[in-house]
Amino acid sequence: MKALDIAAQVASKERSAREVLDETFAAIDARDTEIHAFLSLQHDRAYATAASIDERIARGEPVGPLAGVPLGLKDNLCQRGETTGCASKILEGWRPPYSATAVTKIEDAGVVIVGKTNMDEFAMGSSTENSAYGPTRNPHDTSRVPGGSSGGSAASVAASMVPLALGTDTGGSIRQPAALCGVVGVKPTYGLVSRYGMIAFASSLDQIGPFANDVADAAALLEVLSGHDPMDSTSLDQPPVSLLAQLDAGVAGMKVGLCSELLAGATEEVASAVRLAGATLEAAGAEIIEVSIPELALGLSAYYLIAPAEASSNLARYDGVRYGVRVDADDVTAMNTATRTAGFGDEVKRRIMLGTYALSAGYYDAYYGQAQRVRTLIISAFARAYEKVDVLLGATTPTTAFPIGDKVGDPMAMYQSDICTIPTNLAGHPALSVPFANDASNLPIGIQLLGPALSEQKLFQAARVVEEGATK
C-alpha cells in the first residue's frame, strides 16, 4: 500500500486512520516475529494519534499531507517519552524528554509512528547484525541480512508492515539497506533535514532520510522532513523542498554520468542492472556520459578515520553518570569503564578505539588530518564531474543481500559494502537508491543516483524514470 494512497483515502473518509492502523499492526503481528524489524511498538500512542486525526477529519478540520500514514522510526531518533536506544544496551530503557525536529515535523504532517525499528548499534554496521537485540532478517530471503544500519526501517517497508520509515545515513545506512531490501531510500543533502534529536554517530556525515515503496512516497516524506531548523547550526537556510509537483518532469536533456568507480567491485548482475538503468534514462531522453572519478576510491579509507573519530567523541557521553545503564564500581573512573565495557558491543568499541587513536597527539595529522584532506579532494573531484553532468549513476552496493553471519568475522569485508555510498556523505551531497532489477536468486538490486548539493529535484525526476523502467 502506498503512503499517498493511504493519505488520500483517510482524508476522503474512505478509510479511517484507525482502520489503517489495525491493518498495520496485523501485518506486524503476522510478519515481525520472523523479520524482527521492530524493537518496540507503541500501540496506545499510535491509536491516540489515529483517533485525533479521524476526529479532525470528521469535524472537517484540515489535516497534514500524510495524515493517517503509519511509519517505522529508526531507534536513533528521539521521540519524547518513547524508548530511544540506538539498539544499544547502554541506552536500554532511556526515554528522551524531547522529540527530534524530524519527528515533530512528521507528527505535524499527520504521520502515525507505530514503533522503533532495529538497527546496527549506534548506526555502526551494514547488516543490522550489530544490534544488541539480534539481527533483522531480509523479507526477500530471511536467511539473509537486510543491510544496515537502517535494516529494520528498510525491512519494515519491504515486508509491507508500514508504507514509510525513517532512517539515517552516515555512510550509506539508508541507501544500502534500501537496495538490499528492494525499496526506495534517500540520503538528502547535508543540512536539508535537521539533525536535532538524531542521536549522533558522525556529526559531519549524518543525515535523516526516508524509506518508501516508491519514489513518489519518498518525495512526499522528504517534503515534510526538509526545511531550516534553528536548533541545528548546520541546517541549511532553505525552505522545504518541493518535489512532487515536478516529479514526472522527465529527464529529457539531462546529462547522466555513468561512473566507473561506482561500479568497482560490483557483481556482473549488479553492473548490468546499472547499465540497463542508464539505457532506460537514455531512452527517456537523457544523455549518458561515461565518467571516471578516481578520487572516489579513496573515500572508504577517509571515511573509516573521520567517522570513528567523530564517533569516539560523540559516544563519550555514555559514561553511566546521567542516563542509561550504569555498572557500579569503586570510583567514577572504574564506573565509567565498567559501564562502557558492559554497555557497548564489539563494533562500537572497535570504532571508538579507532577514532580515539586517529585523534591522538602525534597521530592526528597523519590520520584525521590526512582524511580531511582526502575529503576535500573528493569534494573537488565531484565538483569537476558536476561541471559535465547533472547527476551520476552507479551501483548502490556491490552485491545483493548476503547471508546472515557471512561477514560478521571480517570487518573489512563488511566495510566494503559501503564503498559506493560513502563518497556522497563525505561531500554532503544527496543520493538515492531505487530498486530496479532482481538477481538470479530473486534478490533485489538497487541502482544509485547521485547529484550535487540541493539537486534533489533532478534526482527524484531521474529516479521516477528509472522506477518506471524497472524490470523487477
Next chain:
Amino acid sequence: MSPLPEGWEMVVGLEVHTELKTETKLFCGCANAFGAEPNTNICPVCLGLPGSLPVLNERAVEFAMRIGTALHCVIQASSFHRKNYFYPDMPKDYQISQYDVPINGPGFLDLPDGSRVSIERAHLEEDTGKTTHIGGTGRIHGSDESLVDYNRSGVPLVEIVSGPDIRSAEQARAYAAELRAILIATGASDGRMEEGSMRVDANVSVRTGPDAPFGTRCEIKNLNSLRSLQRAVEYEAIRQIELLEDGGTVSQETRHWDEDAGKTQTMRSKEEAYDYRYFPEPDLVPVVPSAEQVEQIRTTLAPMPAERRARLIDQLGGAPTPAQLDQLMAAVEINLDGFITAAIDAGVTPAIALARTANELAGLGDGVANLPVDDYVALLKLEDAGELSATQSKTVLADLVAAGGGDPASIAKAKGFEKLDDSSLDATLDEIIVANPDEWQRYVDGDDKLTGFFTGKVMAATKGQADGKAVNAALRQRRG
C-alpha cells in the same frame, strides 16, 4: 620588587577565565544565573542529552569581541573545537572551546605602572557543571558520593591567555586587577573571583636572568583571590629556585594552591596530563564577524580604566597623594568612578568625594549600582557643607543604598541628625576635659596622639553628631 634570591628571575603567564553576563547560556536558551536551585536551569542541550545540538549565542560572541577590543586584540574569523576528556561535571565528556583560531588573536594590556603585558589570545568556550564531593576524602576519588549541578554547564566563558611577560608576583596581581577592571568596564563580566565568575591560573617558571632560556613551568590552580595569586606565584618561584639551587630539576606539572598551608602541591604530573584529542566541532559553523560589527563594537566601547583614571587625576587638579591614588584606583576598578566625577563636578571637595566612594560606597555591595548619582551627590554636598558629620553621612549613605535612592536631607532629619551648635560642643568638651585631667595635660604638652582619644570621647557623648573637623579645631584652639 619580590624578594627573589640574587641572580634569579621569575617568568609568569596568566590564564584568566571569565564568565560572560549573557542572559542565556552559550549554546542553549537556559538562563545564565548564579545561585539558582541545583539543576533547574537545564535543558537537553546543556545536559548533553543524546541527539541535542549546540547553537551559538550571538550576545556571547559580541561580549567576547568587546573584551578583545578592550585588550587591543586582533578580532578574527574563528571556529570551535572539541576538547575531549572524561569528567562527570562535563555532560558531553567534551568541552566546546576554541583552539587554533580564537575569536581574539594577539593584543596587549598596559598596567598602571607603565609596563605592558602581551595577550596571546582571548577565546570563547563553555563552562562545566559543578561537582560537590561528599564524605570520605572529599575529592572525586575516595568520596562517598558526588553531586553534580549542571546549572553552570554551558555558561559562556572567555579565556584570556597572557604572554610569559610577567616578572614579579606584584605584577601578576596588578595584571589580574587591571584585567578585572577592564572586564567590568566592557560590561561583559562582573569579575567576581569569590563567586568563581573570574578564575585565574598561573604558569610560573624561573631562570637566571633576562637572557637565559625559559625554565620548565608549573601551572598553579585554585587561585581564588588576588591575594592568593600573589602569594602562590611568590611561593612557587621560590620553591623552584630552591629546588634548582639544591641541584634538582623542576618537572612540568599542574599544582594546587593550598591557601591555608600557603603552599603549592602536585595535582597532576606531565605524564598524567590528558591528551585532549582536539578536533573541529562538526556541530557548529565558523564565526565570521563583519567589518561593520567589529567597528561598531570599537566605537561603542565604554571608556577603559586607564582613561578614566587619567580623567579623575585631571579633575583633582594636581598630583594625587598616594592614599588618594589608591582610592582612585579602587573606585575605577569596581566601576564607581562616575560617582566621584559627578560629585567633584557638583563642587564637592575632591577628598570627600574620593574617600566616601572608595571607602564607603565600595563596601555596600550590589545595591550601589541602583543608587541614583544625584542622590549621592546631594548627600556629599550636605557633608561638605558641614550639615552632616562624616559619621552621620556614612549612616545616611547606607540607608540610601539599601532603599535604592531617596532624599538624603529627609533621611538625615528622620534620624534626628542635626548640626551640633558650637555652644553645646564647648559644654561637652568642658565635661570631658574635667573627667580626664591627665590625658588633657599630656595633650596640652604636645602629645598629638591624644587627639583621637578626645575626638572619640566627644563622638561617644554626642552619639556621632559632632563634626570631627569642628572637634579638632576646638581642641587645637583650647590648647592654644
